[in-house]
Amino acid sequence: METLSGRERKRSFCSAADCPARKIASEMVVSEHTVKSHVSVVLTKLGLRDRIQAVIFAYESGITHPGS
Numbered sequence: 775m776e777t778l779s780g781r782e783r784k785r786s787f788c789s790a791a792d793c794p795a796r797k798i799a800s801e802m803v804v805s806e807h808t809v810k811s812h813v814s815v816v817l818t819k820l821g822l823r824d825r826i827q828a829v830i831f832a833y834e835s836g837i838t839h840p841g842s
Contacts (some may be wrong), residue, residue: 782816783837 781802795809802809813825822828831837 776777778816778819781820 795806795813798809799806812826817824817828820828820831822831
């Protein structure tokens with residue numbers, strides 16, 4: 775598993791919080807397509823299949839907590 779950059783960690787957190795790509799794009803001032811590409815890179819680096827696994831990973835690694 776590769777180390778994530780600061781921006782990738784931010785995207786991981788938003789992904790784990792189940793933020794839509796549109797919201798992440800707006801907050802980061804990039805296109806939705808860019809967000810989707812970055813999320814794909816993060817999933818690949820972490821060896822995860824999909825955003826559901828990203829949610830589980832984030833909770834288990836302490837990136838986010840239920841209800842936060």
